[in-house]
Every structure is written in C-alpha cells, then in structure tokens.
Amino acid sequence: xxxxxxxxxxxxxxxxxxxxxxxxxxxxxxxxxxxxxxxxxxxxxxxxxxxxxxxxxxxxxxxxxxxxxxxxxxxxxxxxxxxxxxxxxxxxxxxxxxxxxxxxxxxxxxxxxxxxxxxxxxxxxxxxxxxxxxxxxxxxxxxxxxxxxxxxxxxxxxxxxxxxxxxxxxxxxxxxxxxxxxxxxxxxxxxxxxxxxxxxxxxxxxxxxxxxxxxxxxxxxxxxxxxxxxxxxxxxxxxxxxxxxxxxxxxxxxxxxxxxxxxxxxxxxxxxxxxxxxxxxxxxxxxxxxxxxxxxxxxxxxxxxxxxxxxxxxxxxxxxxxxxxxxxxxxxxxxxxxxxxxxxxxxxxxxxxxxxxxxxxxxxxxxxxxxxxxxxxxxxxxxxxxxxxxxxxxxxxxxxxxxxxxxxxxxxxxxxxxxxxxxxxxxxxxxxxxxxxxxxxxxxxxxxxxxxxxxxxxxxxxxxxxxxxxxxxxxxxxxxxxxxxxxxxxxxxxxxxxxxxxxxxxxxxxxxxxxxxxxxxxx
Numbered sequence: 001x002x003x004x005x006x007x008x009x010x011x012x013x014x015x016x017x018x019x020x021x022x023x024x025x026x027x028x029x030x031x032x033x034x035x036x037x038x039x040x041x042x043x044x045x046x047x048x049x050x051x052x053x054x055x056x057x058x059x060x061x062x063x064x065x066x067x068x069x070x071x072x073x074x075x076x077x078x079x080x081x082x083x084x085x086x087x088x089x090x091x092x093x094x095x096x097x098x099x100x101x102x103x104x105x106x107x108x109x110x111x112x113x114x115x116x117x118x119x120x121x122x123x124x125x126x127x128x129x130x131x132x133x134x135x136x137x138x139x140x141x142x143x144x145x146x147x148x149x150x151x152x153x154x155x156x157x158x159x160x161x162x163x164x165x166x167x168x169x170x171x172x173x174x175x176x177x178x179x180x181x182x183x184x185x186x187x188x189x190x191x192x193x194x195x196x197x198x199x200x201x202x203x204x205x206x207x208x209x210x211x212x213x214x215x216x217x218x219x220x221x222x223x224x225x226x227x228x229x230x231x232x233x234x235x236x237x238x239x240x241x242x243x244x245x246x247x248x249x250x251x252x253x254x255x256x257x258x259x260x261x262x263x264x265x266x267x268x269x270x271x272x273x274x275x276x277x278x279x280x281x282x283x284x285x286x287x288x289x290x291x292x293x294x295x296x297x298x299x300x301x302x303x304x305x306x307x308x309x310x311x312x313x314x315x316x317x318x319x320x321x322x323x324x325x326x327x328x329x330x331x332x333x334x335x336x337x338x339x340x341x342x343x344x345x346x347x348x349x350x351x352x353x354x355x356x357x358x359x360x361x362x363x364x365x366x367x368x369x370x371x372x373x374x375x376x377x378x379x380x381x382x383x384x385x386x387x388x389x390x391x392x393x394x395x396x397x398x399x400x401x402x403x404x405x406x407x408x409x410x411x412x413x414x415x416x417x418x419x420x421x422x423x424x425x426x427x428x429x430x431x432x433x434x435x436x437x438x439x440x441x442x443x444x445x446x447x448x449x450x451x452x453x454x455x456x457x458x459x460x461x462x463x464x465x466x467x468x469x470x471x472x473x474x475x476x477x478x479x480x481x482x483x484x485x486x487x488x489x490x491x492x493x494x495x496x497x498x499x500x501x502x503x504x505x506x507x508x509x510x511x512x513x514x515x516x517x518x519x520x521x522x523x
Contacts, residue, residue: 010041010042010044010103011041011044011045011103011158012044012222013044013047013048014222014225014226015044015158015202015222015225016044016045016047016048017048017226018202018225018226019045019048019101019156019158019202019204020045020048020049020052020101021048022156022204023099023101023154023156023204024049024052024055024099026099026154026206027055027098027099027154030055030098031054031055031056032055032056032058033055033056033057033058033098033099034057034058034059034060034095034096034097034098034099034150035049035057035058035059035060035097035098035099035100035101036059036060036061036062036097036099036100036101036145036148037059037060037061037062037100037101037102038062038088038091038100038102038104038141038144038145039062039063039064039088039102039103039104039105039141040061040062040063040068040069040072040083040102041063041068041072041103042068042071042072043068043071043072043073043074043075043076044103045101045102045103046059046061046072046073046075046076047075049076049101050075050076050077050078056080057078057080058080058081059076059078059080059081059082060081060082060084060093060095060097061073061076061081061082061083061084062084062085062086062088062091063085063086064085064086064087064088065085066085069083069084069085070083087116088104088141088144089116089119089120089123089137089140089144090119091144093148095148096148096149096150096151096153097148097149097150097153098150098152098153098154099149099153099154099155099156100145100148100149100153100154100155100156100157101155101156101157102141102145102156102157102158103157103158104137104138104141104142104145104157104158104159105137105138105141106136106137106138106160107136107137107138108135108136109134109135109136109137110364112137116137117134119140120134120137120139120140121134123140123143123144124139124140124143126147127143127146127147127175129143129171129172129175130171132168132171133168133169133171133172133175135166135168136160136162138157138159138160138162139168139169139172141157142155142157142159142172142176142203143172143175145157146179146205149207150207151207151208152207152208153207154204154205154206154207155180155203155204155205156202156203156204156205157202157203158200158201158202159200159201159202159203160199160200160201161187161199161200161201161246162441163201163203163245164185164187164201164244164245164246164248165244165245165246165441165442166441167451167453170242173245176203176205177214177239179205179207180205180206180207181206181207181208181209181212182205182206182209182211182212182213182214182215183203183204183205183206183213183214183215184203184204184205184206184215184216184217184232185201185202185203185214185215185216185217185245185248186201186202186203186204186216186217186218186219186225186230187201187216187217187218187219187246187248188200188201188218188219189218189219189220189221189519189522199442199443213234213236213239214234214235214236214239214245215232215233215234216232216233216234216235216245216248216249217230217231217232217233218230218248218249218519233248235248235250235252236252237252237255237256238250238252238255241255241259243255243438244438244439244441246441246442246519247438247516249515249519250512250515250516254508254512257505257508257512258434258435258438258512261431261459261499262435262459264499265459265460265461265498265499266459266460266462267456267457267458267459267460268455268456268457268458268460269456269457270415271414271415271416271418271423271460271462272412272413272414272415272418272423273412273413273414273415274386274410274411274412274413274452274455274456275410275411275452276407276409276410276411276452277382277385277404277405277406277407277408277409277410277411278305278335278375278377278378278404278405278406278407279365279375279377279406279407280335280375280406281360281363281364281365281366281375282355282358282360282363282366283307283332283406284332285336285354285355285358285360286335286336286375287305287307287332287333287334287335287336287406288302288332288334288336289327289330289331289332289333289334290327290330290333290334291330292334292351293334296347296348296350296351297345297347297348298334298336298347298348298351301336301337301338301342301348302334302335302336302337303334303335303337303378303404304323304333304334304335304401304402304403304404305333305334305335305403305404305405305406306318306323306326306333306385306403306404306405306406306408306409307331307332307333307406307408308406308408309387309388309389309390309395309408309409311326311331312387312395312397313395314477314478315397315474315477315478316396316397316398316424316428316473316474316477317397317398317400317474318385318397318398318399318400318401318403319400319401320400320401320402322401323401323402323403333403335375335378335404336351336373336375337375337378338371338373338374338375339374340370340371340374352373355372355373360372361373378404381399381401381402381403381404382399382404382405382409382411382412382413383398383399383411383412383413383414383420384396384397384398384399384411384412384413384420384423384424385397385399385405385409385410385411385412386409386410386412386450386455387408387409388408388409388410388449388450388451388452388455389408389447389448389449390447390448390449391446391447391448392482392483392521393433393436393483394433394436394448394450396412396424396427396428397424398420398421398424410452410455418462419464419465421465421467421470422462422463422464422465422470423460423462424470425463425465425469425470425473425490425494426460426461426462426463426494427460428477428483428486428487428490429461429487429490429491429494429495430487430491430495430506430509430510430513431459431461431495431499431501431509432458432459432460432461433483433487433513434509434512434513434516435458435459436448436450436458437513437516437517437520438516439454439457439458440454441454442520446520446521446522448520461494461495461498461499462498463493463494463497463498473490476489487510491506492506495509
C-alpha cells in the first residue's frame with residue numbers, strides 16, 4: 001500500500017517529540033499509564049515514547065499495514081506493548097487509556113470501502129453525530145479515539161487544518177467542545193509535512209483541566225516548538241461565534257467590528273443567481289486544444305470554454321480577444337460537446353477510443369450517464385464567472401465572450417434587474433475581500449477557496465455605477481500593479497456611502513485583511 005492509498009503522511013520527529021513530551025508532562029509524577037496509538041505508521045511516536053524511562057508505559061499500537069507495524073514494533077524495547085494489525089475502525093476494547101496520540105490517516109469518504117463508510121457512520125451515530133460529519137476518515141478516528149479515553153485522559157492528534165475551517169467539521173468542533181474541558185490548537189506558518197498542499201495542525205484535548213476553554217497558538221517555525229517559545233491564547237468570541245477557528249489570531253474587537261458591518265449588508269445571493277460551471281468528469285479528455293480539434297476533425301462538436309482561473313489574470317472583463325489569446329497560447333479551450341443522438345464519425349470514434357484506453361468511461365460521473373461521453377447540464381454561456389479558487393485576490397469577471405466555463409468557477413446571473421457592471425465594481429472593496437478570506441478556506445501554497453454556499457453568503461456593499469464609470473474601472477483594473485491600487489480607489493466610493501466608513505475604520509479593515517492574507521500566504 002502506498003501513502004495515497006492509506007492516507008498516511010508521516011510525522012516529523014521534532015513534532016512527535018513535542019506532542020509526546022507535552023502529553024506526558026500533563027500527568028506530572030505518575031509512574032504508570034496506558035497509551036493507545038491507532039495508526040502507528042513509521043513509528044515516530046513509538047520512538048519518542050520509548051525514550052521516557054521514568055514512566056511505565058503500557059502501549060497499544062495499531063496499524064492496518066503489517067509491514068509498517070513490524071517496523072514500528074522494532075522501535076519498542078519493553079515488554080509492555082501490544083502491536084495489533086487491524087483497521088482502527090474495527091478495533092474493540094473495554095480498556096480506557098490515559099492518553100491517545102497519533103497522526104490519523106487522511107482519506108476522503110469517496111475512496112473508502114463501503115464497509116469502512118458504514119463503520120464510520122455507525123461510530124458517528126453512536127456519538128449522536130450526523131452522517132454529514134463523515135467526510136474524511138480522520139474525523140472518525142478522532143471521534144472513536146475519544147470513546148477509549150479515561151475520565152482524566154488526553155488526546156493528541158496531528159490533523160488537517162480542515163478541522164478549523166470546513167463546514168462538515170463544524171459539528172466535530174462542537175463535539176470536541178462538549179467532550180473536553182480544555183482544547184489546545186497549534187497552527188503553523190510552515191507546511192509541516194511532505195504532504196503537498198495539506199496544512200496541518202496539532203490538537204491537544206484534555207478531559208479534565210483546571211484552566212478550561214479553547215486556546216490557540218500560531219508557531220512560525222519548528223524551533224518555536226522545540227524551544228517552547230509559543231503563547232497559547234484563549235479566544236472565547238471566536239469559539240462562541242461561527243467564525244472559523246483558522247482565524248484565532250483576530251482579536252475580539254476585530255471580530256465584533258467585522259460582524260457589525262456584515263449585519264447591515266445583503267449578500268451575493270440577494271443580487272445574483274450563481275451555479276457551478278460545467279462538470280466534465282475528465283477535463284484533460286473533454287477539453288482539447290485547437291490542434292487536437294483539427295487532428296480529429298471535431299470542430300462541429302466543440303464549444304469555447306475557460307478551464308482555469310489562472311488563464312484569466314488581470315481584468316474584470318473577458319472578451320473574444322482574450323479567448324483568442326488563450327487559443328494562440330495553445331491552451332485547451334475547446335469543450336467536446338456530444339449529444340446522445342450524434343452520429344459517431346470515424347475520427348470521433350478514434351478520439352473516443354483514447355478515452356476508453358484511459359478508462360474514463362469507468363469514472364463514477366461518466367458511468368451514470370446514458371453515454372459516458374455526453375456531458376449533461378451545459379446550458380447557456382454565463383453572464384459572468386467567479387473563480388472558486390484564487391491566490392492574491394478572488395476573481396469575478398464579466399463574460400463578453402462566447403466562452404463557457406468549467407466548475408472551476410461559478411456562473412453568475414443577476415437577479416431582479418440588478419446591474420452586473422455595478423455588482424462587479426461593488427465586489428472589489430477591502431471589506432468584501434476581507435470577508436472572502438474570513439468566510440473561505442485556504443490550503444497549502446496559499447490557495448483561497450470559496451465553496452458555493454460561502455460565495456452566496458458573502459456580504460456585498462452594493463453601489464450603482466453607470467457605463468462610463470465601469471469603463472474607467474475596467475481600464476484602471478487592467479493597468480494596476482496590484483489589487484491594493486484598486487481597493488484604495490474603490491473603498492471610499494463604495495464603503496463610505498454604503499456603510500459610513502471613515503479613514504480610521506478603513507485603516508482597521510485594511511489591517512485585518514492584511515493579517516488574514518499574510519497568514520494564508522505565509523508571509
């Protein structure tokens with residue numbers, strides 16, 4: 001089994017050392033304790049616990065991988081241990097453990113076996129959690145581990161930052177608050193693993209504590225952990241509100257200030273109707289370049305399409321000339337749109353065979369179609385599109401071309417005769433971009449993402465402009481060196497009339513946005 005199959009990303013030794021020492025120190029002068037590790041991997045925690053000679057540790061170590069379990073067992077020299085080859089989802093015991101430590105696997109629900117999915121559902125249901133919280137196996141490891149803890153036990157896990165920010169983890173966060181008197185979350189400025197794009201955190205959860213509450217610390221490097229040079233801060237307002245725990249470094253004053261502004265604004269969904277773009281199920285096959293279109297004589301079966309947000313940098317309007325530039329740069333810009341009753345030519349059959357060789361018909365979304373190669377719900381070209389993922393700032397563009405868009409973007413149409421130009425202009429202000437950072441989620445490498453519900457709920461200080469003002473705005477946008485130049489220009493025209501924002505408030509908003517952006521971009 002490889003790492004992708006088992007969802008295992010191994011724990012650096014300094015992190016295993018930090019976690020092990022912190023857990024053991026909680027028990028003071030105790031001479032005996034029991035520890036469970038539900039997924040030992042390469043045995044990083046085993047190595048650290050082995051070093052502790054003053055405590056008699058009774059260890060239970062589990063892993064689904066026989067080879068790794070054996071490798072880990074060699075690192076433990078004492079007799080007080082059980083190394084068991086099993087899936088933690090199936091593990092059963094009446095024992096209660098002093099501590100449970102580890103780095104559970106990160107495997108999305110759609111990769112789990114049907115048996116594992118049913119086990120996850122049962123484990124969550126037993127703890128009165130809904131099926132909605134079964135999205136990734138790490139949540140079930142966390143929930144099940146809690147059921148094996150002693151009344152004064154400690155749980156310490158390395159987890160993905162999803163715990164702090166995604167919707168399905170909101171229920172898990174509430175569960176943790178109900179189950180543990182003290183929670184500590186450590187976030188990091190450095191990516192802590194070789195796992196590309198996966199931000200990690202460390203959770204310590206204490207069943208009993210004299211100093212109750214939820215505490216957060218952000219560390220800028222591994223040296224902060226090695227030297228214990230971090231500060232744990234309580235943030236009650238963050239935890240009691242629905243703000244994502246990723247933003248624990250914002251003060252109560254800042255959170256209140258933002259919340260008061262949000263309350264008086266209508267959101268994106270009030271002004272627009274937005275839907276995900278076209279789901280092809282295999283972009284590399286269904287979206288081709290001009291050369292491939294010509295090679296297989298497919299022009300009568302194609303439509304123009306934008307595949308990625310990175311192809312449309314630098315403007316708020318996308319026109320046919322921009323599309324032509326993508327074609328000239330040999331980008332894939334042709335969507336293969338076939339219908340169930342289309343006659344399959346020799347050339348088309350030849351191209352479809354390439355997809356069959358890549359087993360594209362076996363992909364779930366292709367499997368459920370009448371014909372695997374007929375993409376449903378193509379509908380009409382969008383008036384505008386908002387790209388769900390971005391880097392320096394979110395992208396909302398008016399579509400003056402004939403192009404369609406993939407599900408990398410949301411198709412945007414105006415409601416109730418609201419003006420599209422005004423909506424796009426109104427979007428680009430410091431408060432809305434700040435709220436994009438606050439309400440969205442981010443991943444390793446600084447990628448900001450807003451899922452459909454987050455985009456729809458985004459508050460907008462809407463202001464009406466005329467055609468000439470939009471032309472001036474478009475020109476300024478194309479000439480900008482950075483987005484801050486546009487915000488300086490727009491903020492006074494948008495935020496002052498709609499919210500009465502003064503210069504002092506604007507400085508405060510800019511400071512908060514910069515703080516959020518720097519954390520995401522690791523600056």
